[in-house]
Amino acid sequence: MENQILDENVSQSTEIGFDERVANLLSNGYKFDLGNYISIGSKILGKNIGGYIAFLFSILIISIVCNFIPVIGALANSFFISPALSVGFAIMAYRISKNKSTDFGKFFGGFNFIGQLALLNLLLIIIYVAIVIPYILIALGTQIKEIMDLVANYRSGDEDPMLILQFFLSFIVKLIPLFFILLIVQIGFSFSKYILVFGKKGALEAITTSFKIVWKNFISFFLFFVVLFLINVAGAICLLVGLLYTVPLSMCAMYAAYDSIVGTNASDIED
Numbered sequence: 001m002e003n004q005i006l007d008e009n010v011s012q013s014t015e016i017g018f019d020e021r022v023a024n025l026l027s028n029g030y031k032f033d034l035g036n037y038i039s040i041g042s043k044i045l046g047k048n049i050g051g052y053i054a055f056l057f058s059i060l061i062i063s064i065v066c067n068f069i070p071v072i073g074a075l076a077n078s079f080f081i082s083p084a085l086s087v088g089f090a091i092m093a094y095r096i097s098k099n100k101s102t103d104f105g106k107f108f109g110g111f112n113f114i115g116q117l118a119l120l121n122l123l124l125i126i127i128y129v130a131i132v133i134p135y136i137l138i139a140l141g142t143q144i145k146e147i148m149d150l151v152a153n154y155r156s157g158d159e160d161p162m163l164i165l166q167f168f169l170s171f172i173v174k175l176i177p178l179f180f181i182l183l184i185v186q187i188g189f190s191f192s193k194y195i196l197v198f199g200k201k202g203a204l205e206a207i208t209t210s211f212k213i214v215w216k217n218f219i220s221f222f223l224f225f226v227v228l229f230l231i232n233v234a235g236a237i238c239l240l241v242g243l244l245y246t247v248p249l250s251m252c253a254m255y256a257a258y259d260s261i262v263g264t265n266a267s268d269i270e271d
Helices: 018-028 034-046 049-068 072-086 088-097 104-141 144-156 161-188 192-198 203-215 218-237 243-261
Strands: none
Touching (some): 018 203, 034 049, 034 088, 034 218, 034 243, 049 088, 049 104, 049 243, 072 088, 088 192, 088 243, 104 161, 104 192, 104 203, 144 161, 161 203, 192 203, 192 243, 218 243
16 A cells, blocks of 8 residues: 655555555555655755754764674664664654654654564664574685685694685675675565564564565565665765764664555654
8 A cells, every 4th residue: 555645745645454454465565766765864864954963963972872882782772772773763754744843852752662673673783693694604615725725824834815805805705795695684574673663573583574575576575775875875975964864864764664665653652
């Protein structure tokens, strides 16, 4: 089901249940309007740009403070705080699009879902590790002879820098497919946190549902991610200052894509 964007392209969704919307779009497919998502994201951002920039600074400060606390701080930030903060961009975009209160504290609404978001983050890490470790082991296995030669040369004191360089270059080339595999997985899971928060689904169901939705139109999603990446590259080129605008813009555009494709209701998050 494709939601209608009303009132200056700010999202407006009818009160149709999440499960019904998902079943409909998985059966019938959906249109993907990349330019419109960026346009809507820009308009949402424009309604609270000061708040978004302040929230981005808050995330940076919280991350720095957490990393000053040995081990526990970094772990807490990675598994609990960061996932809860990251969804704050979408929560505010949702509140703007539904004409709800946009007080600065609403950016931190992700902490209401901290348990499931932490579980979601953990499951994603497990999935990535389950892909990366076997791949690397297989890649190293194909170079076992080179490894044995390098070890033998090292023990004999006859180290050849060129052989070492060739080994690492060959290994890096073999990692290129892994990069694309992880990118595909990341894109496939890109709606998972929105499904968890707005669709009120558990972490595992959010992951599987996200992949099903994205896979229906994966090429368009891939191009969307490329465009957002280039937008942020442009922001970084502007002495990094541009990122203060392009990072929130990317997040708002992602929410706009979710809202247009999956849809949200005014009752999804309580005030």
